Amino acid sequence: MDKRLISDSKWLADEKLQTLLAALSTDGEEARIVGGAVRNTLLGQTVTDIDIATTTEPGETVRRARSAGFRTAPTGIDHGTVTVIADGRAWEVTTLRADVETDGRHASVTFGRDWRSDAERRDFTINALYACADGEIVDLVGGLPDLENRTLRFIGDADTRITEDYLRILRFFRFFAWYGRGRPDAAGLKACARHRDGLERLSAERVWAELKKLLSAPDPSRALLWMRQTGVLTKILPESEKWGIDTIGPLIEAEQTLGWQPDPLLRLAAIIPPYEPRITELGRRLRLSNAEKAALEGWAEAPSPAANLDESGFRKIVYRADAKGLSRRLKLALVSARARASEDDGALMEAAGYTRLMKLADAWQKPSFPVNGNDLAKLGLVKGKAVGEVLARLEEEWIASDFSLKRDALLERAAAMISSAG
Numbered sequence: 001m002d003k004r005l006i007s008d009s010k011w012l013a014d015e016k017l018q019t020l021l022a023a024l025s026t027d028g029e030e031a032r033i034v035g036g037a038v039r040n041t042l043l044g045q046t047v048t049d050i051d052i053a054t055t056t057e058p059g060e061t062v063r064r065a066r067s068a069g070f071r072t073a074p075t076g077i078d079h080g081t082v083t084v085i086a087d088g089r090a091w092e093v094t095t096l097r098a099d100v101e102t103d104g105r106h107a108s109v110t111f112g113r114d115w116r117s118d119a120e121r122r123d124f125t126i127n128a129l130y131a132c133a134d135g136e137i138v139d140l141v142g143g144l145p146d147l148e149n150r151t152l153r154f155i156g157d158a159d160t161r162i163t164e165d166y167l168r169i170l171r172f173f174r175f176f177a178w179y180g181r182g183r184p185d186a187a188g189l190k191a192c193a194r195h196r197d198g199l200e201r202l203s204a205e206r207v208w209a210e211l212k213k214l215l216s217a218p219d220p221s222r223a224l225l226w227m228r229q230t231g232v233l234t235k236i237l238p239e240s241e242k243w244g245i246d247t248i249g250p251l252i253e254a255e256q257t258l259g260w261q262p263d264p265l266l267r268l269a270a271i272i273p274p275y276e277p278r279i280t281e282l283g284r285r286l287r288l289s290n291a292e293k294a295a296l297e298g299w300a301e302a303p304s305p306a307a308n309l310d311e312s313g314f315r316k317i318v319y320r321a322d323a324k325g326l327s328r329r330l331k332l333a334l335v336s337a338r339a340r341a342s343e344d345d346g347a348l349m350e351a352a353g354y355t356r357l358m359k360l361a362d363a364w365q366k367p368s369f370p371v372n373g374n375d376l377a378k379l380g381l382v383k384g385k386a387v388g389e390v391l392a393r394l395e396e397e398w399i400a401s402d403f404s405l406k407r408d409a410l411l412e413r414a415a416a417m418i419s420s421a422g
């Protein structure tokens with residue numbers, strides 16, 4: 001593909017997108033695609049979101065999009081962003097920026113018509129490439145050669161770019177993890193180190209969202225080491241000061257060998273030492289979701305099953321466990337055993353044991369308990385606490401039988417329990 005043309009990409013040929021670009025590009029106005037969609041297409045990677053930059057001011061963007069048959073939502077109107085929607089798809093359309101006043105967290109923006117100024121106010125050269133509706137690439141800041149060399153470089157003065165939005169420090173490491181090669185750009189690294197205290201101004205939600213994106217990269221290990229080197233990691237995860245973050249390496253190796261999908265939480269768990277007492281505090285501080293907190297706390301508290309556990313013992317655990325949490329625990333246990341296997345035959349056996357348990361967990365269809373409260377009512381047990389108690393005892397017996405007791409046998413036992421209690 002010609003480096004300066006992305007006209008043969010499927011997403012660009014999309015009829016709705018072309019209609020939108022055309023509607024925004026008459027009477028002396030122009031709209032272009034910008035950012036991740038252009039960057040990823042040039043790198044041959046998947047495009048998820050399509051951002052559009054336009055000379056039309058937000059009110060005019062809304063008017064034109066609506067008269068072309070689109071719906072609109074004023075997503076970030078202060079920043080000039082309108083979400084344009086059609087057929088269940090959405091495009092973020094942002095008016096070119098002329099000036100940005102910022103306190104490092106919130107930007108107040110004035111609108112402009114100059115593509116160069118808009119490009120120069122973006123974060124990295126590879127993120128400031130535009131594609132016209134016909135696929136022609138416009139590069140005003142040297143993004144194409146940087147993309148070619150996989151160099152992540154702040155546009156213009158790195159200090160200025162960072163103080164406009166301190167999140168850009170974390171974005172530097174995130175984009176380096178995803179697209180960078182070799183050593184990160186030295187000027188960028190130094191600027192990130194210099195301004196790391198600015199990270200304290202960011203909301204916990206933005207920090208965690210960004211960290212998750214970094215942890216989802218194909219291999220975030222080098223980016224994490226550079227974050228540690230610059231003091232950025234300690235700023236956002238003070239607990240990590242004594243963690244051996246290279247423990248993520250064996251997990252990445254296992255993912256690549258065994259075809260596991262990258263899982264940001266599992267990767268975080270892999271660098272957290274077992275029984276780290278500050279997990280709850282970390283989850284609260286970074287405002288993790290309840291499910292995320294439970295996952296991390298589960299890792300810190302619940303040990304993995306023994307690798308040589310027999311099938312019926314393991315089924316009991318699977319029945320009670322949250323499937324995703326158990327799968328993560330087994331993966332971490334397998335990774336740890338694999339890491340020790342070259343020196344220790346016992347660890348090799350352990351790894352084989354965990355592989356077996358993971359297969360069993362995948363293959364086993366959890367049965368549903370075949371008795372309910374109505375069954376007990378029919379046996380004469382009045383609804384209330386007693387029903388719950390009898391059900392719980394029956395379920396225990398059913399689990400202990402390795403799920404082999406049938407409904408009739410369970411009902412017989414229930415009848416016996418009720419008559420002996422009554």
Ligand SMILES: Nc1ccn([C@@H]2O[C@H](COP(=O)(O)OP(=O)(O)OP(=O)(O)O)[C@@H](O)[C@H]2O)c(=O)n1
Nearest residue numbers: 035036037049051121122123127128165167168
């Ligand atoms: N702090 C930020 C955030 C965004 N941008 C600009 O806005 C574009 C879109 O931002 P975003 O959607 O966050 O990133 P993408 O580059 O699209 O990457 P991805 O979708 O992979 O997150 C970026 O490419 C960049 O030009 C910026 O300059 N500074």
